[in-house]
Amino acid sequence: MNWLTGFFGDPANWSGPGGIPARLLEHVEFSALALVLAMLLAVPLGLLIGHTGRGALLVVVSANLSRALPTLGLLVMFVLLLGTASIWPVIIPLVLLAVPPILVNTYEGVRGVDPELRDAAYGMGLRGGQVLGRVLVPVALPLILLGLRLSAIQVVATTTVAAYTGLGGLGRFVIDGFATKDYASVVGGSVLIVLFALVVQIGFTLVQRTTVSPGVSQRVRSR
Amino acid sequence: MITFDSVTKRYPDGTVAVDHLSLEAPTGEVTVFVGPSGCGKTTSLRMINRMIDATEGEILLDGRPVREIDPPTLRRGIGYVIQQAGLFPHKKIVDNIATVPHLLGWDRGKARARAMELLERVGLDPAMGERYPFQLSGGQQQRVGVARALAADPPVLLMDEPFSAVDPIVRTSLQDELLRLQAELNKTIVFVTHDIDEAIKLGDRVAVLRVGGRLAQLADPKTLLSEPADDFVREFLGRDRGIRRLQFVSTEGLRLRTDLTVPEGYEGGRSEPWLLVVTKDGRPLGWIAGDGRGGPEPYGTFRPGQDSMRAALDAALLSPSGCAVAVDEEGKVAGVATREALDAALAEAADA
Numbered sequence: 001m002n003w004l005t006g007f008f009g010d011p012a013n014w015s016g017p018g019g020i021p022a023r024l025l026e027h028v029e030f031s032a033l034a035l036v037l038a039m040l041l042a043v044p045l046g047l048l049i050g051h052t053g054r055g056a057l058l059v060v061v062s063a064n065l066s067r068a069l070p071t072l073g074l075l076v077m078f079v080l081l082l083g084t085a086s087i088w089p090v091i092i093p094l095v096l097l098a099v100p101p102i103l104v105n106t107y108e109g110v111r112g113v114d115p116e117l118r119d120a121a122y123g124m125g126l127r128g129g130q131v132l133g134r135v136l137v138p139v140a141l142p143l144i145l146l147g148l149r150l151s152a153i154q155v156v157a158t159t160t161v162a163a164y165t166g167l168g169g170l171g172r173f174v175i176d177g178f179a180t181k182d183y184a185s186v187v188g189g190s191v192l193i194v195l196f197a198l199v200v201q202i203g204f205t206l207v208q209r210t211t212v213s214p215g216v217s218q219r220v221r222s223r
Numbered sequence: 224m225i226t227f228d229s230v231t232k233r234y235p236d237g238t239v240a241v242d243h244l245s246l247e248a249p250t251g252e253v254t255v256f257v258g259p260s261g262c263g264k265t266t267s268l269r270m271i272n273r274m275i276d277a278t279e280g281e282i283l284l285d286g287r288p289v290r291e292i293d294p295p296t297l298r299r300g301i302g303y304v305i306q307q308a309g310l311f312p313h314k315k316i317v318d319n320i321a322t323v324p325h326l327l328g329w330d331r332g333k334a335r336a337r338a339m340e341l342l343e344r345v346g347l348d349p350a351m352g353e354r355y356p357f358q359l360s361g362g363q364q365q366r367v368g369v370a371r372a373l374a375a376d377p378p379v380l381l382m383d384e385p386f387s388a389v390d391p392i393v394r395t396s397l398q399d400e401l402l403r404l405q406a407e408l409n410k411t412i413v414f415v416t417h418d419i420d421e422a423i424k425l426g427d428r429v430a431v432l433r434v435g436g437r438l439a440q441l442a443d444p445k446t447l448l449s450e451p452a453d454d455f456v457r458e459f460l461g462r463d464r465g466i467r468r469l470q471f472v473s474t475e476g477l478r479l480r481t482d483l484t485v486p487e488g489y490e491g492g493r494s495e496p497w498l499l500v501v502t503k504d505g506r507p508l509g510w511i512a513g514d515g516r517g518g519p520e521p522y523g524t525f526r527p528g529q530d531s532m533r534a535a536l537d538a539a540l541l542s543p544s545g546c547a548v549a550v551d552e553e554g555k556v557a558g559v560a561t562r563e564a565l566d567a568a569l570a571e572a573a574d575a
């Protein structure tokens with residue numbers, strides 16, 4: 001407890017480039033950038049593959065690769081290759097990490113839509129793009145969001161580890177704390193990381209509530 | 224009118240699902256495709272709205288080859304109802320119904336008003352418009368499926384086993400509803416079913432298909448029952464073909480006796496074996512033996528001219544007297560069809 005009060009009560013921890021707000025901002029920046037990039041890459045790709053049925057092998061390969069590749073190894077490799085002058089050595093592995101869950105879930109979501117429903121949509125006279133946008137995406141949305149959430153959790157967690165490479169983020173409190181035996185910093189940093197992960201989870205739940213149709217989630221206020 | 228001109232469908236794996244099918248589905252009539260599972264009914268139907276493209280031959284819609292029409296455009300002008308309804312789960316019922324009007328660019332208010340009107344037309348409470356499909360029963364969903372197909376008032380309706388997945392009672396009411404709607408709307412309907420009773424009930428014309436996608440017979444239901452083209456059709460029609468044929472024999476000419484009724488409180492005295500006790504306001508109460516003994520026995524009614532001979536015979540079989548009670552639209556006794564009268568009518572039907 002006094003470690004916590006020591007950490008959070010120290011005004012020095014609330015300002016400057018090594019302070020909590022700055023570290024938190026860095027953490028948000030890295031995670032958000034990686035997640036957005038991964039989303040821009042994986043969602044359209046997953047939708048396209050799921051809709052056309054072509055390129056499904058890519059999904060399988062990406063799913064397997066993500067399980068086989070150690071993220072930390074990738075991180076270190078990119079830092080060794082590209083140095084630490086920019087944030088890209090950290091962002092690239094984070095994106096690579098974030099793509100597979102989004103890709104796999106988006107693809108499965110679209111492909112898993114009841115063929116009768118797809119058939120009815122075409123039968124009504126919807127064109128291919130309209131079938132995708134107006135029927136497949138809304139119905140697959142829970143899975144697409146699940147993919148994004150899984151990726152977000154992984155990215156947030158891995159961004160912590162990225163502190164090893166000398167870049168910023170909340171992980172610095174933990175890693176620097178260990179290095180200097182400043183356990184208040186280690187504990188305080190950990191708490192911040194956990195809180196941040198929770199906030200991200202809650203954020204996704206809210207997004208899910210507001211964007212998924214009650215007809216799909218089958219949550220309708222009873223009358 | 225929909226014309227099949229020697230249409231063949233060969234799937235990539237070599238299966239010939241439809242083989243040189245030639246027939247016409249006349250404007251304003253219900254044409255039923257019926258046949259055993261796998262005989263190519265669905266394939267034939269889906270070639271009309273180009274969900275499947277014919278391998279050979281031509282399908283014409285009012286003389287125009289569908290092959291020349293861009294599929295989405297073609298489909299927006301043709302209502303399509305499938306077995307599982309295929310409603311969009313993420314949309315409210317009104318929006319489901321308004322799908323095609325939206326695609327056609329109607330303004331929101333007009334599309335909505337049309338959807339609400341159709342909801343009532345197919346026998347649903349307008350309040351259901353605000354629900355989602357998962358909140359409806361299978362039968363209700365199927366009604367919505369029909370409403371959705373009718374939304375943009377297309378002249379043609381394609382229905383692929385739309386009532387097969389609901390229980391028999393709901394199915395009967397959906398069939399009656401369709402007949403009622405059709406009497407008002409006069410659509411050109413192609414209806415697919417594997418159920419010969421449904422085909423006979425709904426069809427103005429019935430096309431019986433045999434496996435391999437060849438037409439076995441195309442006829443109106445009455446002709447189909449009385450003159451099956453071959454053994455396959457005969458077998459497919461089933462055993463009680465004769466009884467079912469009576470559905471198409473009118474009771475108009477049935478001789479009715481009006482001297483077989485007695486008022487309540489009758490205590491015997493007439494020599495008829497059975498007499499019908501009638502209440503003061505003219506409704507049937509039951510059969511009583513001529514000597515006035517015993518309680519009123521069960522009776523069956525039919526409406527002469529409206530109901531078929533099948534219904535009259537059914538009414539006769541329901542009572543120990545063997546006679547059917549004819550009633551008017553208010554349920555008042557109009558007369559009695561005796562065994563002799565029914566016999567004469569049946570003999571006539573057999574000759575026809």
Ligand SMILES: Nc1ncnc2c1ncn2[C@@H]1O[C@H](COP(=O)(O)OP(=O)(O)O)[C@@H](O)[C@H]1O
Nearest residue numbers: 234236238240259260261262263264265266267
């Ligand atoms: N996509 C397909 N590929 C290959 N064969 C098919 C395909 N669809 C249907 N068939 C075959 O074509 C025949 C007719 O099928 P279908 O039109 O669905 O029959 P029905 O609706 O009368 O049961 C069946 O033998 C079926 O197995």
Ligand SMILES: [Mg+2]
Nearest residue numbers: 264265266384
């Ligand atoms: Mg079928």
